[in-house]
């Protein structure tokens with residue numbers, strides 16, 4: 001069986017990739033940029049991509065990306081032929097109407113929607129005339145959630161071809177300070193790891209990912225078609241013991257509450273495990289594995305219960321028992337012997353779980369009920385409303401119910417509703433080889449209760465998001481946002497009241513150094529966080545209500561979505577497209593929709609009805625599509641083109657539920673789930689020359705923030721360099737005086753030199769940089785511009801299009817010059833000081849050979865501080881060097897910042913004579 005599946009999969013891949021290969025010369029991605037800015041856990045990500053149609057005829061170019069499920073799209077634009085096609089968020093009905101009109105007037109429409117484990121798709125396309133370019137720009141926003149003690153920003157990249165001008169810039173700003181930052185994910189594997197640069201300065205962090213076109217083929221799941229995977233930026237902020245991180249601005253506040261220095265509260269946990277027939281096989285095995293780990297993690301003062309059920313109920317013990325090693329062993333043996341059979345009596349099982357918890361109240365403990373099921377109720381009480389009502393009565397708000405829905409055969413909405421009614425959450429467990437880890441991961445999120453009955457009080461606050469939380473767990477976070485009444489910050493007083501292990505605790509501003517934002521946050525940022533949270537919570541609330549109450553909540557959610565331009569299940573986005581173009585309708589898909597596996601081998605493998613079980617949600621080489629373009633030829637510029645497309649989505653292990661959608665390309669029919677749409681249709685075009693404004697406009701150039709006084713020796717200008725450390729201890733710094741020429745990089749095996757001449761007027765950085773490549777090729781960068789000399793030939797390079805010559809590519813962007821040469825990538829940042837431009841080179845991809853030298857190739861410093869009051873010395877190797885507490889500006893990041901450093905002499909810092917770094921000729 002396994003072999004058949006494998007063959008089908010490979011066949012599918014070949015079928016899917018063949019057309020892509022032949023299309024390679026049809027179109028080209030000029031650039032692909034992802035820019036994420038995270039402020040106070042709120043991430044705004046902009047994906048910008050520029051594509052050229054290389055054909056002599058028009059082509060349909062598709063923009064296809066994946067964004068985190070939790071995010072709301074807030075903006076989409078296309079730039080083509082000096083025109084901007086802008087997205088406008090409308091109500092679903094309005095968009096639907098426009099969509100219907102579009103169809104009846106002969107235009108066509110399509111719906112795009114599908115959901116992966118953590119990502120969902122965004123897809124649209126436009127017809128691009130011969131040799132013309134199109135720029136797509138998508139913006140989405142999300143509040144990063146703290147789980148397992150960290151926040152994770154997930155960025156998925158799959159451009160479908162290596163892209164010379166590919167980059168990801170991430171900037172994080174956390175007022176309370178960043179305690180660690182880590183870059184993970186498939187895109188950080190193998191040689192691609194070399195393309196990541198990370199800078200952390202207390203409250204700010206930058207992560208740059210600048211892979212060269214060659215590197216883009218090298219990660220674990222990358223190949224000839226370039227990258228395919230995630231870059232995950234995980235970080236945590238520093239915390240004090242008080243009320244937490246409170247940000248206020250412009251009449252709104254957001255409060256992040258996650259105290260850590262609390263004692264754990266012993267818990268009573270009852271696991272209610274579905275062992276019905278559908279759990280048979282791998283699911284039940286994975287459940288057993290997970291249970292084994294979970295039981296091992298219980299503490300001796302925890303109590304637990306274990307129930308399995310099909311149409312009957314099986315107890316390991318009738319009551320809650322202490323997690324002693326004997327009891328745990330007994331439970332593990334019981335779990336080992338779980339047999340799957342029969343139908344599903346969820347009602348009786350959960351009621352029994354609730355009974356056990358209710359029958360064993362324990363002072364100073366936290367009770368938790370966890371249900372794991374893979375199907376709908378099929379025996380006992382099967383009316384879902386009745387079950388919900390029974391369970392709500394039994395639990396009566398005393399403890400949370402967490403529902404884990406295993407696979408795609410569960411009615412997730414039913415579970416979600418049941419959890420929300422009982423102050424818990426529902427989570428889907430994806431049927432995959434790591435299902436046991438997902439189960440364990442979920443359990444760990446609720447494994448350590450730190451507080452119960454948490455009430456967040458804001459005197460002087462109004463329009464608050466949820467303020468009551470039944471439990472607070474270690475590693476998580478409570479976030480509340482609201483308006484400050486009359487923007488009166490004086491009377492605004494936050495307070496948190498909760499039950500800790502053995503007492504009532506009150507957190508207030510009196511016993512805390514409350515962190516209040518003094519730095520300017522983008523004016524409406526806090527307000528957007530409030531709107532984001534409010535909409536999310538209204539959507540949940542809507543699920544719990546009915547009738548006019550539900551309508552009221554729905555209207556509130558809709559109004560906010562419209563006001564803040566969020567594409568949510570109630571809104572749609574209408575975007576202009578050129579005259580006569582087909583209209584695309586895009587969805588915010590619902591949780592539980594299976595990924596559509598269009599254009600990949602998976603569709604075929606899935607159609608076999610066997611393969612999805614283990615791979616449906618994996619993002620392997622055959623995983624569902626990420627950033628992707630495809631263009632399909634249509635005859636001589638005819639914008640409407642035909643051809644049957646079959647979208648096949650399927651439910652795992654339930655082939656008869658498969659939905660097959662047929663549609664004509666260009667007449668993408670609306671057959672999928674009727675949730676929200678993004679509709680693309682015509683609207684009066686706005687004139688705006690994006691491609692021209694993109695570059696060199698003064699407003700785009702960075703302003704240099706702090707300046708510092710330089711110790712100017714010998715009366716000449718002196719420049720300060722930072723020598724960073726591996727750890728977060730202060731960097732070392734040293735000064736270089738005079739307008740000298742420095743050896744920045746020498747890469748012997750590639751015969752590559754980079755030299756730079758220090759500025760003689762400002763003390764910022766370099767006034768001229770020259771890169772020498774073999775075969776008599778040079779690149780000169782100075783205020784005159786960028787010149788590429790190849791033998792006798794001289795080219796004056798101008799933005800925006802990249803220039804390639806041999807193994808070298810230059811791309812000028814608004815505030816940087818990006819140069820790929822041989823196996824390195826150097827980005828020359830353009831900074832301004834006292835109105836003068838200067839250059840600051842950074843190595844964004846290190847050469848693989850370890851024999852490079854020069855200022856750019858310095859290894860991180862290693863030193864120990866030796867305190868000899870009043871002097872401090874740093875000890876490097878065996879040598880003790882006097883050091884002065886000082887500061888330097890870090891010019892290696894987009895917006896330079898002043899950082900503390902230990903100033904030592906250049907010779908000491910470099911561990912050799914500075915003279916060795918001088919060259920006489922650029």
Ligand SMILES: *[C@@H]1O[C@H](CO)[C@@H](O)[C@H](O)[C@H]1NC(C)=O
Nearest residue numbers: 033035036037046169171894
């Ligand atoms: C990324 O976006 C932020 C916010 O819009 C902007 O300030 C910054 O300049 C952008 N960075 C890059 C490298 O484009």
Ligand SMILES: *[C@@H]1O[C@H](CO)[C@@H](O)[C@H](O)[C@H]1NC(C)=O
Nearest residue numbers: 148149262263264448474475
């Ligand atoms: C909470 O988690 C942190 C690590 O994230 C750990 O250091 C701490 O000990 C945990 N607290 C308790 C009470 O287990």
Ligand SMILES: *[C@@H]1O[C@H](CO)[C@@H](O)[C@H](O)[C@H]1NC(C)=O
Nearest residue numbers: 461462463464483485556560
């Ligand atoms: C906020 O609350 C005030 C009353 O305190 C109310 O008039 C207003 O409509 C609310 N705004 C929103 C957006 O709900």
Ligand SMILES: *[C@@H]1O[C@H](CO)[C@@H](O)[C@H](O)[C@H]1NC(C)=O
Nearest residue numbers: 453454455456466467468469
């Ligand atoms: C929150 O809890 C407090 C006391 O614990 C209670 O007075 C209040 O009514 C609750 N609020 C909501 C919205 O449930």
Ligand SMILES: *[C@@H]1O[C@H](CO)[C@@H](O)[C@H](O)[C@H]1NC(C)=O
Nearest residue numbers: 241504505506507508510511
């Ligand atoms: C904060 O101070 C108040 C009294 O001002 C006290 O009641 C409360 O327990 C303190 N909270 C904590 C977490 O120490």
Ligand SMILES: *[C@@H]1O[C@H](CO)[C@@H](O)[C@H](O)[C@H]1NC(C)=O
Nearest residue numbers: 783784785787794795796797
């Ligand atoms: C390139 O620019 C220089 C000035 O920097 C100018 O003298 C030269 O004529 C230009 N060459 C071309 C081919 O435009």
Ligand SMILES: *[C@@H]1O[C@H](CO)[C@@H](O)[C@H](O)[C@H]1NC(C)=O
Nearest residue numbers: 730865872884885886900901
């Ligand atoms: C350096 O000086 C600053 C301000 O004078 C001070 O805050 C800082 O603690 C000093 N650093 C060290 C490591 O002594």
